[in-house]
Amino acid sequence: MREAFHEQLDAMFGDLASICENVETAVRLATEALLSGDATIAEGVISADAEIDQARERVEDSAFLLLSLQQPVASDLRTVVAALRMVSELERMGDLSVHVAKIARLRVPNLAVPGAVSPIIERMAHVAEEMVRRVSRIIADRDVEAARALVHMDEEMDKLRRTTFAEMLSADWSHGVEAAVDVALLGRYYERIADHAVSVANRVVFVVTGENPRTLEG
Amino acid sequence: MREAFHEQLDAMFGDLASICENVETAVRLATEALLSGDATIAEGVISADAEIDQARERVEDSAFLLLSLQQPVASDLRTVVAALRMVSELERMGDLSVHVAKIARLRVPNLAVPGAVSPIIERMAHVAEEMVRRVSRIIADRDVEAARALVHMDEEMDKLRRTTFAEMLSADWSHGVEAAVDVALLGRYYERIADHAVSVANRVVFVVTGENPRTLEG
Structure with a gap:
């Protein structure tokens, strides 16, 4: 029984890591659409978001089943509840990528971002994408050290x-x-993606160490 | 035991309604600071947010205790998990009010919003505040009808x-x-407050009817 529970929990974290990979793709393609003004790529990001939403529902359903049938306590309970929160943040990160793609689509055949600020937006996008990429591995490997290191990337984002x-x-x-409004x-969207990435990573720290992510959020 | 559980659940929903009232105050005062350029009011909103954060932690702790000690299943489990989600959305709404207050503070002694668009922003703020006010009562009374009616206010917000x-x-x-950037x-901030208000209201619908809020979120 306990072993089955932990297998199911591992499977759930596998699902979370794979949703996070989809989010990474969404961030990358939304940025590509933005910087190239390619409407097809933008449409692709917008329509692919349904998959992230569905994957979220599957994780929520599994978490609910685990809570109902296995009645976990202490650290196991904490882990399931953390998974529920992580999946809702990952879904939100997907939504934010859609917002980026929609700005790209709105300005086609022009570019939303003027050439002069393009390098800064490109760097923001790169930092966001890299953070999301790291979070996939942080979830998969329960890597506390990598999770803690993410804060520094978030500082670059703020700058x-x-x-x-x-x-x-x-x-x-x-x-x-x-252009200024865009x-x-x-x-704001890239900054929020980064915030959520840090928050998801903090939840991994919480799951592994029991250390409350609230204190890390500041 | 069951009765004690439901009493604790009721107390938790009382706490959620009272946090929502604090959020309403935050939205109202942040708007007042914005439209009057009053730095003291803006500071008040920013510092009062810590109370909302602490209240959130208390609800999270109670929810955790309830899950651990009472091991609820079916609709009781659904309700506790919904409460956890509601409290994190309420906290987020508080954060968004702080963002509004910070824009107000940044422009003191000037006004961030030019006179010509002031009526639109004022109307957005009013809609957001009224939605949050209704959500307090929706939570307190588990009022499904009022929760469903909130969608129409959100449509006005989008417009x-x-x-x-x-x-x-x-x-x-x-x-x-x-001014355009502000x-x-x-x-965006008022729109997100309204989105969260709808989402919290949908969770009340879910708690009362079992109807999945996902389908309501669109």
């Missing part, structure tokens, strides 16, 4: 976001209001 | 958000990039 504001509000900004919202 | 974009991107916009982000 990049401040840079976008400085660019937009400088006297040199010549790209108008529409860049402000894109910055 | 208002589109109006802000139309204003900012029209040729008449004379308020510059900074309005774009403020619109």
Whole structure:
């Protein structure tokens, strides 16, 4: 019974890691659509989000079944509840990628991001994607050390976001209001993806060590 | 035992309703700070958020205790898990109010929102605040009908958000990039508060009827 429970729990974490890989793909392709103005890629991200939603439902159903049938306590209970939270954050990260793809689609055949700020947005996107990529492995390997290291990448994200504001509000900004609105919202979406990545990683720390992720969230 | 369980569950929903009232206050005061440029009110919202965070921790701890000690199944289990999700959304709504207050504080002694769009932002804020106010009662009374009615208010919110974009991107916009960036982000924050309000209300529907909120979220 206990062994079956832990097998099911492992399977659930396998599912979480695989959802996280889908999120990574969503972030990567949404960025590609954004920087290339490719409507087909943007559409692909938007329609693929349904798969992430369905995978989320499957994890939720398994977690519920585990809680009902196995009645876990202590650290096992903590792990199942953490899995429920992780899957809802991963789904949210997928939604945020869809928001990026929708901004890309809205501006086709033009590019939403003006050339001058393109390198900053590209860097933000890269940091977000890399964070999500690491989170897949953090979940799969329950890697506490890698989870803790993620905070530094999030600091870079915050710095990049401040840079976008400085660019937009400088006297040199010549790209108008529409581009500024797009860049402000894109910055927000990538920043939120990074926040959720840190939060999911913190939940892995919690599952492994019992250390409360609240204190890590600041 | 069962009766004690349901008493504890009722107490937990009482706590959720009271957290929701604190969120309502946060939304109201953040808006007041925004529209009046009052730094003291903005600071008040920012510092009061710690109370919401602490209240969240208390609800999480109670939910955990209930799961561990009472081992609920079926609809009781569903209710406790729903409460865990509701409290994390309520906390998020508090965070979003803090974001509004921070934009207000950033622009003091000026106003972040130019007079011309002020009525739209004021209306968005009013809709958000009213939705949160209703959600407190929806939680307290487990009012399924009121929960379902919330969707219509959310539709107004979406319409208002589109109006802000139309204003900012029209040729008449004379308020510059900074105001546009502020309005774009403020619109996003109020919209997210409304989204979470609908989501919390849907969870009440789920708790009472067993009807899955996923299908309501669209």
